[in-house]
Amino acid sequence: MELDTLRDADFKLLDDAVKDWSTLVKNLETLKKDAEDNLHKGANKADWAGVNAKVSKEFIGKTAGEFADAHTQATTIHKILNDTVGELKGYHRQLVEAIDGGRKKSLKVIGYEGGFTVTTDVPPEARHTMDQDSQSDITALRDRIQGILNKATESDDSARTVLQAIADQSRMGFSDSSYRDRDSAAEAIKQADELAALAKKNPDDLTVKDFDRINAGLKKYAGDELFAERFATTLGPKKALEFWTGVTDPQRGNWELGRERLDQFDDLQRSLGMTLANATQSDSTAMADWKRTMIDIGDKPLYGNRGGPMGFQVMGNLMRTGDYDDRFLTDYGTKLMATERKLTGNGEHRNLAWLNSVMTPRLNRIGEDSGADPLTGYLKGLSNSPDAATDFFNQRFISKDDPDNPFERDTDGNGKNGKVSLSNFQYLFEEREWPKESNLKGDDLHTGQNNLALALEAATTGHPAGELPTADTPPHNAEQAKLMESLVASIADNPERLTENGYMSDSIGQITSEYLPDLNRAMSDEERDPESEDWKDIEKLYPVAGEEAKLSHTDVSKLLFTLGRNPEAYAAVEVGQKLYMGKLMDYHLNPDLPPDCRVSDNYQLLVEQIAGRSGEVSGTLGLGAQDFIGDKASDKDKEFEHAIAQRKNLVSGTVGTVVGVGTSFIATPWVGAVVGSGAGTVTSVVLEELFEDAEGKAKQDAQTTGGKYWQEGLLRGKDITQLAVREAAEKYQTIDAGDASSAAGEASRQGYINARAILEGQAPGSITEFS
Secondary structure, X not given: OOHHHHHOOOOHHHHXXXXXXXXXXXXXXXXXXXXXXXXXXXXXXXXXXXXXXXXXXXXXXXXXXXXXXXXXXXXXXXXXXXXXXXXXXXXXXXXXXXXXXHHHOOEEEEEEOOEEEEEEOOOHHHHHHHHHHOHHHHHHHHHHHHHHHHHHHHHHHHHHHHHXXXXXXOOOOOOOOOOOOHHHHHHHHHHHHHHHHHHOOOHHHOOHHHHHHHHHHHHHHOOOHHHHHHHHHHHOHHHHHHHHHHHHOOOOOOXXXXXXXXXXXXXXXXXXXXHHHHHHOOOOHHHHHHHHHHHXXXXXXXXXXXXXXEHHHHHHHHOOOOOOOHHHHHHHHHHHHHHHHHHHOOOOOOOHHHOOOOOXXXXXXXXXXOOOOHHHHHHHHHOOOHHHHHHHHHOEEEOOOOOOOOOEEOOOOOOOOEEOOEEHHHHHHHHOOOOOEEOOOOOEEOHHHHHHHHHHHHHHHOOOOOOOOOOOOOOOOHHHHHHHHHHHHHHHHOOHHHHOOHHHHHXXXXXXHOOHHHHHHHOOOOOOOOOOHHHHHHHHHOOOOOOOOOOOHHHHHHHHHHHHOOHHHHHHHHHHHHHHHHHHHHHHOOOOOOHHHOOOOOHHHHHHHHHHHHHHHHHHHHHHHHHHHOOOOEOHHHHHHHXXXXXXXXXXXXXXXXXXXOHHHHOOOOOOOOOOOOOOOHHHHXXXXXXXXXXXXXHOOOOEOHHHHHHHHHHHHHHHHHHHHHHHHHHHOOXXXXXXXXXXXXXXXXXXXXXXXXXXXXXXXXXXXXX
């Protein structure tokens, strides 16, 4: 900063700016509160259907979020400006005092472009002598002024750097970067520069001390947007890959790291991955170049002519943690699958290029797999990014018109195979031969396929895998529904795709539990004719807020039977269906239900339809469980009861949203599952009964056969259904509780028994006794 600039500074404009930003922060605080309380919460309570359910609700939620981000960004900018103005005023005051102090000693300060000079304030002819006599005073004043200017320059520069970094974070909308003051933001950028410089070092020169500093720094700042963008862009995409490979490969890095810090490699991998993921969310020009370059080098050996793992292999392992930018993940996946086609002959041959070998370093330190297969890590990344996952799985892997397409199927049932197009989902779920790996005990590892299931969970549900939907989760869109249709058809076509990969069942079970309205519609066997009054009644009976997954009854039955053979999957669907049944009873017995949503005034008929369909779902699941448990008495049934009991923690701990009556209330069984203390609601009564029964059975000493477990399921389903309808009937007084309970119990029992007949291709009702 020039001397004259600081000495003659007029701070009025800066003061006005600080005042304006202060006013803006207050106004945005009000707007943020209004957007959240009136827009967002109101939207979540509204009855959304059609286009509004698909577009308006999600748009309102995002708009409310933009107000929150705008307030956060404005608050940060105000703090930075306020800090900077305060400091510059202080340096201005110090400078004026220093100059005045020099004047008292007959010293004057002369500023010029690029610097200043201190001399004695005497006539020119006497100045040389006086300067010599006052040299110590001149030097002291010069150094004092230079120190003040240096600090003022640092303050000004750091403010400019931080403000520019915040502005670069988002080309459209607002950044949610939040800092308590300018110094904390500037420190984040400073740390990013220093840690990136360490990570750029030759791996041989990276010391244990360097490792510790990088590891601690990334762990501390991984969630800091400014730090992440600065670290990633300063380090660069290729250097990021070389850094991680150098750490994990004793042939290229400092062998002392493996000896001294091997147990911390997983922490570094997590923090580095989360930092890079956070960085990709930035819209800065430098980050756009970073993402483009990372994709470009994905199919190239890391060390060029000297070989090494491919970029995709290294980066895939850094995608196992964090939420990467959707556009980046989509573009990355397109290039990755193009490389997969190239290296496997369009999927015909096993991908030897991805297999681990003695020449490939162990790139993964989270879990037991080596990390050689880039799809394993990439799919884990997709599991955190639902929109990117949906787009990826629906992309075409290969066209039937491709002359080198190796895939043939009999699609029209004439006994002749023909070339078929495959989506990424079909290739990965049905055709890909996954590289074989084992752990130190010799057991086969299936991390890739398990991550595939997690990615499918995100892709079909619209929320990250491992979570439950909330009131903010958008209804299923057309692409998600399309993928669900493909998934169900694939499992129905060949159940072994799931039964031989049981580790995928928990995710598929969760997916299924979130499409129960669609499944119940399919099990009605009504033709999907928009003009048919019968189909219109089914649509009202089982409202779908977004896009319906159009499934066949046969495929649904096969899916449910297959899922019933896995305790976690069984629990997800069984608990979900009981909860959904309770919601439907509460919804349809409500006399205030709008006329255009009402199916019939014959409440007993409604109760019987809901109970019968719910019974069939549970019965089909129970048949799968019976098949898994087998004919001999064992403790296998305890696995199912434990899974149901554990579901209580997930539901109670995650879901607590109060949602008003409407399609949004019952479009998924999970939203609003537990309300307040859980007392006095149909759903909470259903869940408490279900969980209490499961916890009791899990503790019993008696061993059970599959047949007995199926029969116990029939009785449990009947009891819970009667409990649900009685609770709803007493709440609304639209039907006699006793009559409703009796009708619902019998319908549930018959639906449960019908499941066997339907699964075996017989007419419903042809079996009326226990088998």
